[in-house]
Amino acid sequence: MKQWLSELMDLGLVPYIATSKTFMPYLDTSLFDGKEVVKFLEDPRERNFHEAYLVSNSLGFGNPDLKMPNWVYIDCVLMQSAVVGFALPVEKAPDTLVSFYEDDPYVNVDALDYIPVSGQIAALGIDGQTLTGFSLFSLRRQLANMEIPKLGAYTKYLALHVYHAQEREKFIGLSQYNNKALKTHALFGEKMYIDQTIMPLHPLQEMSFTYSMKVTLDENRLSQGIPEAKQDYDFLLKSDDTETKKGMQRRIDEGERFYIASPIHIEKEDGLYLPICIEDA
Secondary structure (H helix, E strand, C coil): CCHHHHHHHHCCCEEEEEECCCCHHHCCCHHHCCCCEEEECCCHHHHHHHHHHHHHHHHHCCCHHHCCCHHHHHHHHHCCCEEEEEEEEHHHCCHHHHHHHHCCCCCCHHHCCEEECEEEEEEECCCCCEEEEEEEEECHHHHHHHCCCCHHHHHHHHHHHHCCHHHCCEEEEEEECCCCCHHHHHHHECCEEEEECCCCCCCCCCCEEEEEECECCCHHHHHHCCCCCCCCCCEEEECCCHHHHHHHHHHHHCCCEEEECCCCCEEECCEEEEEEEEECC
């Protein structure tokens, strides 16, 4: 077992997979040495875990009122792919965390064995080669007393391994220019290309974009972070500069490619900037 995974388990965390029985044979569980917890959609005994996942996911995004609807979780997640992450036995969870599940009418805490404290979902596109990742979350802040390092990054590494992500032609995701999680996403590819500079259907449309990369699972990056840039960037994009984003999209449509360079975010007095490199198609 990987040392970092063993260390996380020594802290009390347990890796889990939530999915349908149909998909289990297609997932790579070799990292776990048989110590993972598997929660099947079809098993009525696991309903509390799945309901707890929905609470955890909403907590991870900072708003308990934004719970993923059950039908979305069933139809678009468990019947399509899997959730991979870490869970904590209820008896080891702090009371401040357990209280969120006690307050939820759909979770019976007395019958709950594990609380999901992180998770990543990814699903294979209709082309059979594009893996779409979404809803990466971590409750590290709610577990501050446990001093868990980089829970989001370790969760994503674990999940991408389970999904065979390195075998896919492309991994795509949606994020925001000012989202701190961008540095986590950037750990898993040599270049994070911007595909769509503005997402008109998203509530944060002008701050949201889609990115793509070829996945590389480099364990050194988990501890050392994103490598320093080997080249100068071409320009700085202010995170709220809508007009420049629109101009970039026109150029993307004409064949140019833009990717976010290290260190991903640069703080200045007048706001947050992203270093951008231009690559001809």
